[in-house]
Amino acid sequence: MSAIDKLHERIKQKGLLHTLQTLWKRYVFFHRELLWLGRDLVTPVAPHNLRPYTGLRLVIITPENATAFTKYYGNRVKAMAEIAAEGHTGHMYVDEEGDAIGFIWGSARDYFDRHYYGCWFRVNPGEFFEFGGEMIPQYFGTSLSVDAQFNLWNAMRAKGCNKIVDVCDTRNIQAMKMHIRMDYQEQGRITHVYDLFGRFRFFRETYYSGSRLTELRKPAQPTTTAAQA
Numbered sequence: 001m002s003a004i005d006k007l008h009e010r011i012k013q014k015g016l017l018h019t020l021q022t023l024w025k026r027y028v029f030f031h032r033e034l035l036w037l038g039r040d041l042v043t044p045v046a047p048h049n050l051r052p053y054t055g056l057r058l059v060i061i062t063p064e065n066a067t068a069f070t071k072y073y074g075n076r077v078k079a080m081a082e083i084a085a086e087g088h089t090g091h092m093y094v095d096e097e098g099d100a101i102g103f104i105w106g107s108a109r110d111y112f113d114r115h116y117y118g119c120w121f122r123v124n125p126g127e128f129f130e131f132g133g134e135m136i137p138q139y140f141g142t143s144l145s146v147d148a149q150f151n152l153w154n155a156m157r158a159k160g161c162n163k164i165v166d167v168c169d170t171r172n173i174q175a176m177k178m179h180i181r182m183d184y185q186e187q188g189r190i191t192h193v194y195d196l197f198g199r200f201r202f203f204r205e206t207y208y209s210g211s212r213l214t215e216l217r218k219p220a221q222p223t224t225t226a227a228q229a
Contacts, residue, residue, distance in 0.1 A: 072100065107128060
Protein backbone atom coordinates (compact mmCIF):
# COMPACT_ATOMS: atom_id res chain seq x y z
CA MET A 1 0.00 0.00 0.00
CA SER A 2 1.43 3.39 -1.03
CA ALA A 3 1.71 6.38 1.31
CA ILE A 4 -1.25 8.04 -0.48
CA ASP A 5 -3.38 4.91 -0.10
CA LYS A 6 -2.49 4.73 3.60
CA LEU A 7 -3.46 8.37 4.01
CA HIS A 8 -6.82 7.79 2.27
CA GLU A 9 -7.49 4.76 4.47
CA ARG A 10 -6.66 6.72 7.64
CA ILE A 11 -8.97 9.56 6.60
CA LYS A 12 -11.81 7.07 6.07
CA GLN A 13 -11.19 5.51 9.50
CA LYS A 14 -10.43 8.61 11.59
CA GLY A 15 -11.92 11.50 9.62
CA LEU A 16 -10.19 14.39 7.89
CA LEU A 17 -9.93 16.70 10.90
CA HIS A 18 -8.44 14.04 13.18
CA THR A 19 -5.96 13.03 10.47
CA LEU A 20 -4.86 16.63 9.89
CA GLN A 21 -4.41 17.17 13.62
CA THR A 22 -2.26 14.04 13.86
CA LEU A 23 -0.10 15.09 10.90
CA TRP A 24 0.31 18.58 12.36
CA LYS A 25 1.49 17.19 15.70
CA ARG A 26 3.86 14.70 14.07
CA TYR A 27 5.42 16.88 11.38
CA VAL A 28 4.88 20.53 12.36
CA PHE A 29 4.33 21.36 16.05
CA PHE A 30 3.42 19.48 19.21
CA HIS A 31 3.34 20.69 22.81
CA ARG A 32 3.24 18.45 25.89
CA GLU A 33 2.66 19.61 29.44
CA LEU A 34 4.21 17.36 32.09
CA LEU A 35 2.68 18.06 35.49
CA TRP A 36 4.98 17.39 38.47
CA LEU A 37 3.38 15.38 41.28
CA GLY A 38 4.71 13.85 44.47
CA ARG A 39 3.94 12.32 47.83
CA ASP A 40 5.70 10.98 50.90
CA LEU A 41 6.17 7.25 51.40
CA VAL A 42 4.47 7.13 54.80
CA THR A 43 0.95 8.53 54.39
CA PRO A 44 -1.51 5.65 53.81
CA VAL A 45 -3.43 5.37 50.55
CA ALA A 46 -7.22 5.28 50.74
CA PRO A 47 -8.89 1.86 50.18
CA HIS A 48 -9.81 1.03 46.59
CA ASN A 49 -12.28 -1.26 44.80
CA LEU A 50 -10.03 -2.27 41.90
CA ARG A 51 -10.33 -5.81 40.53
CA PRO A 52 -7.92 -8.46 41.85
CA TYR A 53 -5.54 -10.32 39.53
CA THR A 54 -3.70 -13.64 39.66
CA GLY A 55 -0.85 -15.46 37.98
CA LEU A 56 1.78 -12.70 38.04
CA ARG A 57 5.15 -12.43 39.72
CA LEU A 58 7.50 -9.51 40.26
CA VAL A 59 10.94 -9.72 38.65
CA ILE A 60 13.76 -7.18 38.92
CA ILE A 61 14.64 -5.92 35.42
CA THR A 62 18.22 -6.57 34.30
CA PRO A 63 19.97 -6.19 30.94
CA GLU A 64 19.92 -9.98 30.63
CA ASN A 65 16.21 -10.62 31.26
CA ALA A 66 14.84 -7.64 29.29
CA THR A 67 13.93 -10.11 26.52
CA ALA A 68 10.82 -10.87 28.61
CA PHE A 69 9.36 -7.69 27.04
CA THR A 70 9.47 -9.16 23.54
CA LYS A 71 5.86 -10.35 23.29
CA TYR A 72 3.98 -7.26 24.48
CA TYR A 73 6.62 -4.54 24.28
CA GLY A 74 8.79 -5.69 21.40
CA ASN A 75 10.00 -2.22 20.49
CA ARG A 76 11.10 -1.55 24.09
CA VAL A 77 13.45 -4.48 24.71
CA LYS A 78 16.61 -2.51 23.95
CA ALA A 79 15.46 0.51 25.94
CA MET A 80 14.61 -1.65 28.97
CA ALA A 81 18.04 -3.28 28.88
CA GLU A 82 19.76 0.10 28.59
CA ILE A 83 17.82 1.64 31.48
CA ALA A 84 18.64 -1.36 33.67
CA ALA A 85 22.31 -1.09 32.70
CA GLU A 86 22.28 2.52 33.91
CA GLY A 87 21.54 1.22 37.40
CA HIS A 88 17.94 2.34 37.81
CA THR A 89 15.48 0.18 39.76
CA GLY A 90 13.01 -1.58 37.49
CA HIS A 91 10.19 -3.99 38.33
CA MET A 92 8.43 -6.02 35.69
CA TYR A 93 5.41 -8.25 36.22
CA VAL A 94 5.54 -11.47 34.24
CA ASP A 95 2.73 -13.93 33.52
CA GLU A 96 2.86 -17.71 33.73
CA GLU A 97 4.55 -17.87 30.32
CA GLY A 98 7.32 -15.55 31.49
CA ASP A 99 6.22 -12.57 29.39
CA ALA A 100 6.30 -9.09 30.92
CA ILE A 101 2.80 -7.61 31.01
CA GLY A 102 3.71 -4.45 32.92
CA PHE A 103 6.60 -2.53 34.41
CA ILE A 104 7.61 0.48 36.51
CA TRP A 105 10.92 2.26 37.15
CA GLY A 106 12.48 4.37 39.88
CA SER A 107 15.64 6.49 39.93
CA ALA A 108 17.23 7.76 43.14
CA ARG A 109 19.25 10.31 41.16
CA ASP A 110 18.65 12.79 38.35
CA TYR A 111 17.24 10.91 35.38
CA PHE A 112 17.93 11.71 31.74
CA ASP A 113 15.10 10.29 29.64
CA ARG A 114 16.86 9.67 26.34
CA HIS A 115 14.30 7.13 25.15
CA TYR A 116 11.13 9.26 25.16
CA TYR A 117 11.04 12.91 26.22
CA GLY A 118 14.75 13.59 25.77
CA CYS A 119 15.21 15.78 28.85
CA TRP A 120 16.51 15.70 32.40
CA PHE A 121 14.27 15.10 35.40
CA ARG A 122 15.98 16.40 38.52
CA VAL A 123 15.42 15.05 42.03
CA ASN A 124 16.38 16.42 45.42
CA PRO A 125 18.18 14.44 48.15
CA GLY A 126 15.84 11.87 49.67
CA GLU A 127 13.56 11.81 46.62
CA PHE A 128 13.28 9.30 43.82
CA PHE A 129 11.84 9.79 40.36
CA GLU A 130 9.18 7.27 39.30
CA PHE A 131 8.73 6.76 35.57
CA GLY A 132 7.58 4.41 32.83
CA GLY A 133 4.69 2.74 34.63
CA GLU A 134 2.66 0.70 32.13
CA MET A 135 0.61 -2.48 31.81
CA ILE A 136 -1.20 -4.20 28.98
CA PRO A 137 -4.96 -3.43 28.64
CA GLN A 138 -5.98 -6.79 30.08
CA TYR A 139 -4.90 -5.51 33.52
CA PHE A 140 -6.46 -2.06 33.34
CA GLY A 141 -8.73 -1.53 36.34
CA THR A 142 -6.96 -4.12 38.47
CA SER A 143 -5.08 -3.61 41.71
CA LEU A 144 -1.80 -4.13 39.85
CA SER A 145 -1.58 -0.36 39.36
CA VAL A 146 -1.53 0.04 43.15
CA ASP A 147 0.59 -3.00 44.02
CA ALA A 148 3.27 -2.08 41.48
CA GLN A 149 3.68 1.31 43.09
CA PHE A 150 3.68 -0.03 46.64
CA ASN A 151 6.38 -2.55 45.73
CA LEU A 152 8.54 0.10 44.08
CA TRP A 153 8.05 2.49 47.00
CA ASN A 154 9.22 -0.21 49.41
CA ALA A 155 12.28 -0.92 47.27
CA MET A 156 13.20 2.76 47.06
CA ARG A 157 12.57 3.28 50.78
CA ALA A 158 15.16 0.57 51.41
CA LYS A 159 17.59 2.69 49.37
CA GLY A 160 17.06 5.64 51.71
CA CYS A 161 14.33 7.53 49.85
CA ASN A 162 11.46 9.18 51.72
CA LYS A 163 9.57 10.92 48.90
CA ILE A 164 8.46 10.12 45.37
CA VAL A 165 8.16 12.61 42.49
CA ASP A 166 7.04 12.01 38.92
CA VAL A 167 5.49 13.74 35.93
CA CYS A 168 2.19 13.09 34.20
CA ASP A 169 1.19 14.23 30.71
CA THR A 170 -1.88 16.42 31.21
CA ARG A 171 -3.53 14.78 28.19
CA ASN A 172 -3.50 11.40 29.97
CA ILE A 173 -6.69 11.74 32.00
CA GLN A 174 -6.67 8.16 33.31
CA ALA A 175 -3.12 8.54 34.63
CA MET A 176 -4.06 11.85 36.26
CA LYS A 177 -7.01 10.19 38.01
CA MET A 178 -4.74 7.38 39.19
CA HIS A 179 -2.42 9.94 40.79
CA ILE A 180 -5.38 11.50 42.58
CA ARG A 181 -6.47 8.07 43.85
CA MET A 182 -2.94 7.45 45.15
CA ASP A 183 -2.96 10.82 46.93
CA TYR A 184 -0.18 12.46 44.93
CA GLN A 185 0.11 16.20 45.52
CA GLU A 186 0.79 18.83 42.88
CA GLN A 187 4.28 20.34 43.03
CA GLY A 188 3.30 23.62 41.37
CA ARG A 189 5.47 23.25 38.30
CA ILE A 190 5.17 22.01 34.74
CA THR A 191 7.84 20.84 32.29
CA HIS A 192 6.89 21.85 28.76
CA VAL A 193 8.12 19.77 25.81
CA TYR A 194 7.92 21.29 22.31
CA ASP A 195 8.45 19.29 19.11
CA LEU A 196 9.07 21.32 15.95
CA PHE A 197 8.99 19.86 12.42
CA GLY A 198 9.56 16.38 13.83
CA ARG A 199 13.28 17.17 14.27
CA PHE A 200 13.78 19.79 16.96
CA ARG A 201 12.83 19.61 20.61
CA PHE A 202 12.78 22.39 23.19
CA PHE A 203 12.02 22.51 26.90
CA ARG A 204 11.05 25.03 29.54
CA GLU A 205 9.64 24.95 33.05
CA THR A 206 6.83 27.08 34.44
CA TYR A 207 5.28 27.43 37.88
CA TYR A 208 1.69 27.88 39.00
CA SER A 209 -0.44 28.26 42.09
CA GLY A 210 -3.73 26.58 42.87
CA SER A 211 -4.66 23.22 41.37
CA ARG A 212 -4.73 21.76 37.86
CA LEU A 213 -6.55 18.62 39.08
CA THR A 214 -9.69 20.11 40.64
CA GLU A 215 -11.99 19.18 37.75
CA LEU A 216 -10.86 15.55 37.88
CA ARG A 217 -11.53 15.02 41.56
CA LYS A 218 -14.71 13.22 42.53
CA PRO A 219 -17.15 15.47 44.41
CA ALA A 220 -17.30 14.79 48.11
CA GLN A 221 -20.22 12.61 49.13
CA PRO A 222 -22.75 14.46 51.30
CA THR A 223 -22.93 13.29 54.87
CA THR A 224 -26.25 12.48 56.49
CA THR A 225 -27.21 12.87 60.11
CA ALA A 226 -29.77 10.62 61.76
CA ALA A 227 -32.94 12.46 62.77
CA GLN A 228 -33.42 12.95 66.47
CA ALA A 229 -36.48 11.31 67.98
